Amino acid sequence: EAGVTQFPSHSVIEKGQTVTLRCDPISGHDNLYWYRRVMGKEIKFLLHFVKESKQDESGMPNNRFLAERTGGTYSTLKVQPAELEDSGVYFCASSQDREKLFFGSGTQLSVL
Amino acid sequence: GENVEQHPSTLSVQEGDSAVIKCTYSDSASNYFPWYKQELGKRPQLIIDIRSNVGEKKDQRIAVTLNKTAKHFSLHITETQPEDSAVYFCAASRLSNTGKLIFGQGTTLQVKP
Numbered sequence: 261e262a263g264v265t266q267f268p269s270h271s272v273i274e275k276g277q278t279v280t281l282r283c284d285p286i287s288g289h290d291n292l293y294w295y296r297r298v299m300g301k302e303i304k305f306l307l308h309f310v311k312e313s314k315q316d317e318s319g320m321p322n323n324r325f326l327a328e329r330t331g332g333t334y335s336t337l338k339v340q341p342a343e344l345e346d347s348g349v350y351f352c353a354s355s356q357d358r359e360k361l362f363f364g365s366g367t368q369l370s371v372l
Numbered sequence: 373g374e375n376v377e378q379h380p381s382t383l384s385v386q387e388g389d390s391a392v393i394k395c396t397y398s399d400s401a402s403n404y405f406p407w408y409k410q411e412l413g414k415r416p417q418l419i420i421d422i423r424s425n426v427g428e429k430k431d432q433r434i435a436v437t438l439n440k441t442a443k444h445f446s447l448h449i450t451e452t453q454p455e456d457s458a459v460y461f462c463a464a465s466r467l468s469n470t471g472k473l474i475f476g477q478g479t480t481l482q483v484k485p
Binding site: 263 | 376378404406408413414415416417418421461463467470471472473474475476477478
C-alpha cells in the first residue's frame with residue numbers, strides 16, 4: 261500500500277513569493293489533514309477535509325493560506341504571499357476512520 | 373484553548389535503560405491518545421495509542437499509561453536500543469470530533485550504545 265506522498269520535500273522561496281504544496285493521500289482515505297511544525301515546536305493542526313469538503317479550518321493562520329482538495333483526491337496548500345514566519349515543516353496526513361492518521365514525510369518550507 | 377504539554381524536551385539514556393516521556397492535556401473531553409515516533413528525515417509514525425476507557429496498554433517494549441483524573445499520560449520504553457533514537461510526539465483528540473490531534477512539543481530521545 262502506498263503511503264501519503266508530499267511534494268516537494270523542500271522549498272526555499274523569498275518573502276512575498278507564492279508556494280504550493282501538494283499532498284496525495286492513501287487511496288480510499290476520505291479524511292485528509294494538514295499540519296505544520298514551526299521552529300521545533302509542537303505539530304499544529306491547520307485543517308481537515310472530508311473528501312472535497314473542508315470540515316474544520318480553525319487552524320489556518322490567516323487568509324494568505326488556501327487549501328483545496330479537488331475531486332476529493334489530492335490536496336494543495338498555497339501560501340501567497342509567503343512571510344518569514346511561514347517557514348516550517350508542513351505535514352499532510354490521511355485517515356480512513358479519523359482515528360489512526362498516516363503522515364507524509366512533510367515539506368520543509370524556508371522563506372528567506 | 374486546548375493544549376498538550378510534553379516533558380522532557382530531550383532525553384538521553386544508555387542502551388538497555390528505560391525511558392519515560394510524560395504528557396498533560398487540558399481538554400477533559402479528550403478520549404484518544406496516540407504516540408508518534410519520527411526518525412530523522414522520516415515521517416511521523418504511530419507507535420501506540422490508548423483510549424480513555426483503558427488505563428494501560430502494552431506492545432512489546434512500549435507501554436502507555438493514562439490517568440484521566442490528573443489528565444496525564446505517559447510513554448514507557450524498556451530495554452532501549454539505538455534504533456529507538458527519534459523524536460516522540462504525544463497527542464490528544466476527541467474521537468467524536470474531526471480527528472484533529474493536539475500535539476505536544478516533542479521529545480528528542482537519544483539512546484547511547
